Amino acid sequence: MATAKVKIAARLRPRLPGEAQDDAVRVCHSEPADAGGSFTGIAVTNPHDASQVFRFPFTSCYDADATQAAIFEADVRPLVDIAWGGVTVTIFAYGVTSSGKTHTMQGTPADPGVIPRVVEALFAKSASPPLPGRTERAEIAVSYIEIYKDEVYDLLVARENAPKLPVRENGAGTVFVAGLTSAPIESAEAFERVYATATARRSVGATLLNRASSRSHAILTLTTRVTTTAGNGGQTVREGKLNLVDLAGSENNKLTGNDPSRMAESSAINKSLSVLGQVVHALNTGASRIPYRNSKLTRILQDALGGSSVGLLICNLAPGAKFRGDTLNTLNFAVRTKNVENRPVVNERGGSSSFPFSLPPPCSLLFLRLPFLLSSPAKRTRPSLVPRPAARLSAFVGAGAGTSRMSIAGAGAGAEALRGTEKVPPGLSEAEIEARISRMVEAEVKRRLEEERAREREKEREVGPSKDTDSVKEKGKEREKALPPGLSPLLKRHKDLDDELQARLLELERKFERGNGSTKEGTLADVLSPVSKKKTGRAYVALARAHSEKGDLQIALELYKRAETYVPDNVKLKERIIEIEWAVKNGRAFRPSPKRVRAKGKGREKGEGGKEKEKEKERAEEAREMDVDGAHGADADDQMEVDEVESSLTGRAAFAFGFGAELTNTGSKRSLVALSDDAGAGMETPAKRAKTQTKAKARVVVIESEEEDEFVPDAAPRKSRRRVGAAE
Ligand SMILES: Nc1ncnc2c1ncn2[C@@H]1O[C@H](COP(=O)(O)OP(=O)(O)OP(=O)(O)O)[C@@H](O)[C@H]1O
Known part of the structure; x- marks a missing residue:
């Protein structure tokens, strides 16, 4: 199966009123490079040595004058086409607080960002005529969550009625948010109404750096289902998905002037972004265990990082020396993400497709007709798609058929050792299962380290005079x-x-x-x-x-x-x-x-x-x-x-x-x-x-x-x- 690397686009926002003008971070378009040739990317002066410049080559770079339309046309529209063809696409905006992530993803009514433009492009596609001799029916649905302090909330539901939603994994290894609403939308205008209502529910607060700072990660998912009927009556169904992610920004609490409640939010934001960095690092170093489970954010984005999604990371940068440390962190994260490889699949059923058909997550198939805008939330049904805990655990420790990402050094034997150590009674909560697994892993690691130490001691005894002496001295x-x-x-x-x-x-x-x-x-x-x-x-x-x-x-x-x-x-x-x-x-x-x-x-x-x-x-x-x-x-x-x-x-x-x-x-x-x-x-x-x-x-x-x-x-x-x- 072909692999696709995550694409990176870097965007430097303009200076805001009151921000000092300096050249600490620059966008370079085909500038002459030292070793000959030309350089396109971001140049940052080393904060510790002004005589050094760090250069980060990216093919897609946008300076302060770049328009929302330019970014959409060059980097996003091609991905809309891919999603329409039945592939999952994930676009996420990443950067320090106030670097322009929400501006890029959401924009303003006068200057719409990626999300409204994607919706418009999807409806334009659904209105375009099919190939001769075929009919096509397109359905588009939206779901929208925020991850606030590592809890998942449904933004399509009024907050007072929105419980924390659990993140689950189905039998095919697909991670999904259980009980999430998926609302069909008939037009771009209908989407605007739903989106405006939902966005108003997102947790936003004022910090010294941003009057409307996102306090949560927001993931808007547009699911497309295109049913094509050929002249002979044969049908194919392609189901694609676009995850549009506006991450909360990493925060330097010295600059944000956060009060205690903001700091608690900030802590959750920084922690989850830290796990995101660890996931990318683990993928790049070929680690046997990718720590997706260490935060809800990475668990939900699992498919986008090392999974079956096509990915675009929009790396938002704030200008000037004030943010330079964070800018370097953002760019280094981007450089690492650039190496993450995914294996996209086309979700197509029926017909004579030669593509592999992969089962989509249950939620995206629901296309629920939701009463959430009209009637009492009490009447809403939330189908439970929770697999039985025992089944999940067996997949976790290696008993399942290739769905587990979890393994410890030495793979099979370790899995066996773990399997033998704990029985899982039915009805355990997710947290209890996680705790048990952690305990088992810790115990196994401890055992292995002890074994290793014993071996070392044995070797030392064999090769030379005993070094086992009583005193520490x-x-x-x-x-x-x-x-x-x-x-x-x-x-x-x-x-x-x-x-x-x-x-x-x-x-x-x-x-x-x-x-x-x-x-x-x-x-x-x-x-x-x-x-x-x-x-x-x-x-x-x-x-x-x-x-x-x-x-x-x-x-x-x-x-x-x-x-x-x-x-x-x-x-x-x-x-x-x-x-x-x-x-x-x-x-x-x-x-x-x-x-x-x-x-x-x-x-x-x-x-x-x-x-x-x-x-x-x-x-x-x-x-x-x-x-x-x-x-x-x-x-x-x-x-x-x-x-x-x-x-x-x-x-x-x-x-x-x-x-x-x-x-x-x-x-x-x-x-x-x-x-x-x-x-x-x-x-x-x-x-x-x-x-x-x-x-x-x-x-x-x-x-x-x-x-x-x-x-x-x-x-x-x-x-x-x-x-x-x-x-x-
Ligand atoms: N390309 C741009 N052109 C004009 N203004 C911009 C641009 N990018 C960002 N801004 C402005 O900068 C400010 C901060 O942007 P934004 O809220 O999008 O940052 P953010 O990265 O989402 O921050 P946070 O992580 O705190 O939510 C806003 O006032 C926004 O309008």
């Missing part, structure tokens, strides 16, 4: 002895790394030297708990740092990339990788690592010894600065969960970076003070925010006076750092 000495030359001083300096982390470092170093890490790690990372992933990522970062200190940039790069497998959302890590890649590619020395900027006079130690101590702390804390954060040890799991949530709440953590960006040098300069705008997002309580603001002020002063500081770490204080500080 002696263990440490053994490790230092076993380290490759040049690394022992590193571990000495890293006194604050706990015993477990040191063991990991050693283990990872050995694995790396043996060159057997990569493929296995890809699968391990799939199944490790978030806490374990973070610990492993942190170990890799510390090791990478050691190699970069020795000047082994290539090895350091490799190790940083491995760290990324475990912590794919870590923005600072991605930035580090980009910087080293650039240094390696251009044969340059790697820049000094980012300094932790401290307020003058606070915690700063004088003299050479003080400086050295400070430097050591910086080295030891790099893993934490990389946001591979958290306290150490078994008792720290809660803390790490908190840190993980905090990290996912920052808009910057929400996206998976890719490395499609091409870096070039320019001679442009910019003010270092402006970095404070890009310094990253933090999701803070009011008390924490007050502290952060105080720190941020101090930081700006330091930046002005320390010209060599190019890197500003997140200002938000982290509990793990405080804990380390207390131990020092």
Whole structure:
């Protein structure tokens, strides 16, 4: 079956009144490129080094002057034709808050966006005459949901009557929203009325960046069913679908000025976008488990990412340095999404079609005549299409016929192991089933890690004198002895790394030297708990740092990339990788690592010894600065969960970076003070925010006076750092 990659279109919105004019983000159309040839795409000046420009090549790029019609004609209309032919098409608008997603998808009555234009195009198609000798009957229906704080609501139903809808999977593996209404529409005008009423129900709120900011993800689905009757009476039915998705924007809570209730929304938005980034990352790295189930958004969009849909990602960009960090995240997400491959199928029944017929989801077949605009909602019927839990679980653990995406390292055997461990009584809720599955996976991973450790210990016993000593001190000495030359001083300096982390470092170093890490790690990372992933990522970062200190940039790069497998959302890590890649590619020395900027006079130690101590702390804390954060040890799991949530709440953590960006040098300069705008997002309580603001002020002063500081770490204080500080 043919594959189709997700297409990307990038659109830069015009400056809004009050926004500063600068060239930080530019649309380039066939501009001369350094290596000859021409470049079309988006160019962004590196926030940390004005002499570098990141280039993101895209064939479809729209600058601030581009019209809604231009985007529709070039990128959307061809997809309408495809959907009409019986294929599922998903178009989603993605970008930071206030970047123009709703403007692009919805538009205004005077300047309609993608959605009204698609509807108009569908009705134009239904009115066009069929081929000679045939008759054609077209039916179009709409459904419309919003995902608000990870709950699904039907926007075609008045909110007070709209329950949270469950997301289900049918026997064919198709994910659908159970009980969702699907309203037939007879004309573009009828659609306008339904759409206007439904859109007014969408959760919208004011933030500092957008007076009408979407607080939910909205997915409008247009289902088309075209029945063609040939002269001999033979009939074919083609059913296509257009999912038009207006995602809520990732939010930097420093810029949005969100109050606590907005922050709760923001948290849900950023979390689901983070999962979206993880899904794309998992698809790109060929992971055996794609985390679709980690959010309703990704579960519902499953078909669009790695499924049977044709996809278009409209990447909305806000102009200027203020949004530059988010713009880079958006573009890197786009670069990664560009590599996601789908396998579209044509949904056609009857006749002599040579295409495979795939069963459409039950809801889209309903074409319910809905009384929702006219009569009492109590009379509405919501057919339950919920499969029996036991059946779903058996598919989940590999018993079904090819419908399961879930597997753990080692596939079949693991599935067997899981199957044997828990029986699922009928009548369990979805949440209970999920919880059981998580427990089983965790248990299985733990078992495997223990097995692996036992094997390692066995091997060590075989090859040399026993390293099993009673005291932790002696263990440490053994490790230092076993380290490759040049690394022992590193571990000495890293006194604050706990015993477990040191063991990991050693283990990872050995694995790396043996060159057997990569493929296995890809699968391990799939199944490790978030806490374990973070610990492993942190170990890799510390090791990478050691190699970069020795000047082994290539090895350091490799190790940083491995760290990324475990912590794919870590923005600072991605930035580090980009910087080293650039240094390696251009044969340059790697820049000094980012300094932790401290307020003058606070915690700063004088003299050479003080400086050295400070430097050591910086080295030891790099893993934490990389946001591979958290306290150490078994008792720290809660803390790490908190840190993980905090990290996912920052808009910057929400996206998976890719490395499609091409870096070039320019001679442009910019003010270092402006970095404070890009310094990253933090999701803070009011008390924490007050502290952060105080720190941020101090930081700006330091930046002005320390010209060599190019890197500003997140200002938000982290509990793990405080804990380390207390131990020092
Ligand atoms: N291409 C454009 N031309 C003119 N105005 C635009 C354009 N794109 C966006 N805008 C304006 O920018 C503002 C923010 O746009 P919009 O609400 O579409 O952003 P958004 O990405 O949907 O934000 P959020 O995620 O907060 O909902 C609006 O006032 C909108 O009218």
